[in-house]
Amino acid sequence: MIRALAVTLACAQAAAAGPVAQVDPESLALAGRMDFEALPLLPEPGLAHDAPLTAPGLALGARFAGQAVTGAPHDRLEGAPRGPLALAAIAPGQGLATAWHAGFGSTALFPLGPAGFPVIEARGEGAVALLFEADVRALALKIHADYADPLGTRPPPGTATLTFHDRAGGLIDRHHVGLAHGVLALGFASTGPGFAGVTITNDDPGGIAIDDIRYPLPDLNG
Template sequence: MFRLAALFLALSPATAFACGQPVCLVDPDSLSLTKIITFEGERAGAGPGHNIDDVLPLQGATFGEHFAGQSVGARGPHDEVSGDAFAPLTMMAGRAGQNLSLVHFSGNTVLNGYGSAGFPKRDAQGEGAIAVLFDQDQSALAFDLRGGEDGAALVHFYRRDGSFIGPVPVQPTGEFAVAFLRSDGHADIAGFVLTNTDPQGLALDSLRFGKPPDMS
């Protein structure tokens, strides 16, 4: 009973208002999320991994580099995404060799974004943007960061109509889970873009999302 009460408290808008931002960085253990994408079972490889030059549709979400309407530039070897997204929010892949790869990493399969240096160069691996478009709008989500070396990451959240909800910085980066909760309780997160300036780049694993069923 205590665990259930704590869950409802963690998911309440009042808790999220404490951060003072549209989307709050929260304890991953405070969220009850019913769906997970692990990338296990997808074609992957060691080293630079299996190159993906198109969008990657999986059950519940589609992965790419940015959304239609946005531009992708470079900050050193890292991708920098700018501009407004078009409505409706539409996933776009990066240029050939500058999109995504699936890599075997420490016994798991993780998703890399590839930067402007291009696949399979080490200077590009993990330096690129990763965009996620959910099949259904969300109020909360979580994922694992892999390969971080005390750098910085930034997550930009968007609604289905392309409007910008807000940014959430994650710094320093490392090997840990991060979770995000909409501060007003609305389920209007249609997608996000993850970029980083980590010296070793970042990968994404174990994307969790989905509300618990309404038992009322």
């Protein structure tokens, strides 16, 4: 009940912003978590995953069935997902990788771009698709775009695009989030019935890593 109340309050705070609003991630009390700590602890390039990664209530892939991947050096997703929402098969070396990430101080997720595993230019340039077992009304995660740049010699950070879909594959909302050097914590809350899936793409020059995905679990007391 406390978990449900916290999510409800965050949704109320975001009510004027749109179907899915960006909120303070610390305001979200979410019981579901995918943090990749159970996977092998390996240095980059790490371990490639050509099948979905799963945790209770959540599965991760590279895109949804019905979508096509285009673009270089970063993945772009084209087309609407087919309903009911499902993860697409992952081509070898074109899906996801996990590896130790110094910025997070833990194992993190690297979406693989067109260059493919284990090429360094692929790490972080890909797309990620999150499929929830039941519709959810909130999501929190952390994105690392690049390390701090005290000399100012690197290109400025890019943008991450999070697109929220319903169970039939329809578009609910889309957020373009400006990235920053280091770890960026993000939170989102739905003012409607919830969302079934989310895709994440980016155009950051160095690519991104993702960790600490948090989401609601079904209320067993409900």
